[in-house]
Amino acid sequence: QGLSYKEIAEELDISQAAVETLIFRARRNLAEALEKVRALGEFGIGSLLKSLLTTGGVKIAATVATVATTTVVASAPPVRDTVVHFAQQAADVVVSAPTTSAAKKLALTSVTTTAPASVASTQPASEVAPPPQKLTPRDERRSAGAASTPALAALTTSVPTPVTTVASETTVPATTPPGAAAVSSTTPTVTTASGGGDDGSSRSSGGSTTQTSTTSATSTPSSSSGKSDSGSSRNTSSVSIPPAIGGLTPSSGSVGTTVVISGSYFSGATAVSFNGQSAPFRVDNDGQITTRVPDGTTSGNIVVTTSAGTANGGTFTVTVPGASISGFSPQSGTPGTTVTLYGSRVGSATAVRFNGTSAAFTQTGDNVVQAKVPDGATSGPITITTPGGTVSATANFTVLVAASVSGISPASGTAGTTVTISGAHLSGVTTVRFNGTSATFTVVSDSQITVTVPAYATTGQVVVTTSVGSTNAGAFTVLVAPTLYGFTPSSGAPGTTVQIGGAHLGNATSVKFNGVSATFTQVSESQVSAIVPAAATSGQVSVTTAAGTATTSNSFTVILSPAVSGLSPNAGPAGTTVVITGTHLTGATSVRFGDASASFSVTSDSQITATVPNNASTNLVRVSTPSGTAYSSSSFTVTAATPTISGLSPGSAAVGSAIAISGTHLNGASSVRFSRQ
Numbered sequence: 001q002g003l004s005y006k007e008i009a010e011e012l013d014i015s016q017a018a019v020e021t022l023i024f025r026a027r028r029n030l031a032e033a034l035e036k037v038r039a040l041g042e043f044g045i046g047s048l049l050k051s052l053l054t055t056g057g058v059k060i061a062a063t064v065a066t067v068a069t070t071t072v073v074a075s076a077p078p079v080r081d082t083v084v085h086f087a088q089q090a091a092d093v094v095v096s097a098p099t100t101s102a103a104k105k106l107a108l109t110s111v112t113t114t115a116p117a118s119v120a121s122t123q124p125a126s127e128v129a130p131p132p133q134k135l136t137p138r139d140e141r142r143s144a145g146a147a148s149t150p151a152l153a154a155l156t157t158s159v160p161t162p163v164t165t166v167a168s169e170t171t172v173p174a175t176t177p178p179g180a181a182a183v184s185s186t187t188p189t190v191t192t193a194s195g196g197g198d199d200g201s202s203r204s205s206g207g208s209t210t211q212t213s214t215t216s217a218t219s220t221p222s223s224s225s226g227k228s229d230s231g232s233s234r235n236t237s238s239v240s241i242p243p244a245i246g247g248l249t250p251s252s253g254s255v256g257t258t259v260v261i262s263g264s265y266f267s268g269a270t271a272v273s274f275n276g277q278s279a280p281f282r283v284d285n286d287g288q289i290t291t292r293v294p295d296g297t298t299s300g301n302i303v304v305t306t307s308a309g310t311a312n313g314g315t316f317t318v319t320v321p322g323a324s325i326s327g328f329s330p331q332s333g334t335p336g337t338t339v340t341l342y343g344s345r346v347g348s349a350t351a352v353r354f355n356g357t358s359a360a361f362t363q364t365g366d367n368v369v370q371a372k373v374p375d376g377a378t379s380g381p382i383t384i385t386t387p388g389g390t391v392s393a394t395a396n397f398t399v400l401v402a403a404s405v406s407g408i409s410p411a412s413g414t415a416g417t418t419v420t421i422s423g424a425h426l427s428g429v430t431t432v433r434f435n436g437t438s439a440t441f442t443v444v445s446d447s448q449i450t451v452t453v454p455a456y457a458t459t460g461q462v463v464v465t466t467s468v469g470s471t472n473a474g475a476f477t478v479l480v481a482p483t484l485y486g487f488t489p490s491s492g493a494p495g496t497t498v499q500i501g502g503a504h505l506g507n508a509t510s511v512k513f514n515g516v517s518a519t520f521t522q523v524s525e526s527q528v529s530a531i532v533p534a535a536a537t538s539g540q541v542s543v544t545t546a547a548g549t550a551t552t553s554n555s556f557t558v559i560l561s562p563a564v565s566g567l568s569p570n571a572g573p574a575g576t577t578v579v580i581t582g583t584h585l586t587g588a589t590s591v592r593f594g595d596a597s598a599s600f601s602v603t604s605d606s607q608i609t610a611t612v613p614n615n616a617s618t619n620l621v622r623v624s625t626p627s628g629t630a631y632s633s634s635s636f637t638v639t640a641a642t643p644t645i646s647g648l649s650p651g652s653a654a655v656g657s658a659i660a661i662s663g664t665h666l667n668g669a670s671s672v673r674f675s676r677q
Helices: 005-012 014-042 044-053 055-071 078-095 099-113 137-146 151-152
Strands: 244-249 260-266 270-275 281-285 287-292 300-307 308-320 326-330 338-344 351-354 356-361 362-365 368-372 382-387 389-400 406-407 412-414 420-426 429-434 437-439 443-447 448-454 459-466 468-477 483-488 495-501 508-513 516-518 520-524 527-531 538-547 548-557 563-568 571-573 577-583 591-594 596-598 600-604 607-611 619-625 628-639 642-650 658-664
Touching: 005 014, 044 443, 244 300, 260 308, 300 577, 326 382, 326 389, 338 382, 338 389, 351 368, 406 459, 406 468, 420 459, 420 468, 429 443, 429 448, 483 538, 483 548, 495 538, 495 548, 508 520, 508 527, 563 619, 577 619, 577 628, 591 607
Parallel strands: 244 308, 412 468, 563 628, 571 628
Antiparallel strands: 244 260, 260 287, 270 300, 281 287, 300 308, 326 338, 338 368, 351 356, 351 382, 362 368, 382 389, 406 420, 420 448, 429 437, 429 459, 443 448, 459 468, 483 495, 495 527, 508 516, 508 538, 520 527, 538 548, 563 577, 577 607, 591 596, 591 619, 600 607, 619 628, 642 658
16 A cells, blocks of 8 residues: 555554564565475465465464565466465455454555566565664564564564565665676566574574575575574575556646656656656655656556566546637638638647638647638637637637628619618628719618618619629619700690600609690600690699609690670670670680771680770671680670761861861761851
């Protein structure tokens, strides 16, 4: 579990030197046991382990734990399986035995530890144990409290300092005797001397001797010497234990993420790699390494390497940090426009979309992507997708599309008329022109704008322009109100043809004489020919077009056939004033009493005043107008008039002189007499 010697000592409430001695003895016994395994073969290991299980105490727990963590020494798979099986039995025995909790933990942890199948060792073939050291009184007091079993009681005496090459124990002193050769092995190296008792010393009957044995294929004997309390020679042993990885925190992260590796035997670590990529690291303690995900690495196994071997920590997933978009240029464009996007970590882009529409793109660096606005794209956000996720630009991109017009309503109108233009992509309209004349407009929506026909517009094409280009919306007829300059003749009877002149008379829809519609012919934009209708009366002439109605300032006189309805008086001598009544008498050209023309005046359209002429005779009264002649229904009776003398010239003369007599009604005189005075 990555506990240090100090932590184990505190758990067992014994001195650290006692813990080191315990581990040293376990390794020495293991080395001896391994030699026996070689001799006993596959079937003898069972008896050996069973005998170890019967000895009891912390020593068994330590020995079995060591065996379990170094199962690689078994050359054949059946032997390896047997070791693991009996190691599990050993754990059960330790758990049920009256030992300390640390001993139980040590045994149980060792059973569940799996060592690598192959380790390349670079440790010396043998190491010399330093001379034994006496425990301090304080250590002896602590050891006395922990000596609940015979094995623990033995630790309270003078013990030798253990020698080991385990990475977590790099603080233990070790020396390599002169002449020792390095051993290249695919299994952990174990160096031991035969013989020895529980106190760590080795005795023989023939003086100082040293035996060396290893589990490697080749080895170079090395000698070591040391004196025990009896002065006899003793044996030394060392075991190189590879590291083990228990967990990764976190198990995924981007480049630069700090990762804590927990496990055991990390002391002396020489390398940490992420999927084969070397990473910087720091050994915090024997059970923990702090490292950082290196640049250029990909998801894969984390491997910790020490001088005793390597440990595979499982897969670490390298995540890619999300990209960001800081801006783009230009801010708008038509399909096919190249847009440059700026940001960070966009070089790994897998997709670029304009408001959801995928676009073709190229990467020009980790911070720049160039994309073409795709066909069918609409205005909206630009997004970039990378392995780290999808990011969106803060501003929207405006897709510029040429406007299209589907209709104009109405298709004609006067200046000031509001015209609705329908179509698509009209939101970007910049100008609207009527046959070249600019007009004011309002964008209602992307599919509709309203336009006011300008004052000086003429009939022609309506052109809608956006930043993308111009679109011909079709023809629009600009209607101008008509103007009348005059007509000829100024009067006439029904059926008379009248020529009406003016401006903007094209497309006239009606011509009226004092409100009575007349038939007409469009002569030109400035002239209309009309026929005075039968029911027309005198009054103004009007011409109407789609742009409005124009009316003459002068009246047209409609001349109708006259009619005489009465004479007053109906009899009288010459010189009598007669009132003639009737209809349509306006425009009368003559009045006759019989064949005698009379002087007259037109009082109204229904009355004429005439004087009976001197040569008049009883007859019908006849009134003539341009429209015709009307006769009275009865004759006017001309009576004889009494003559009157108004003067004589000279007033006196001799008999026979000529005298001029003036007066009235002298016609028809039959005699002249000079009366007597």
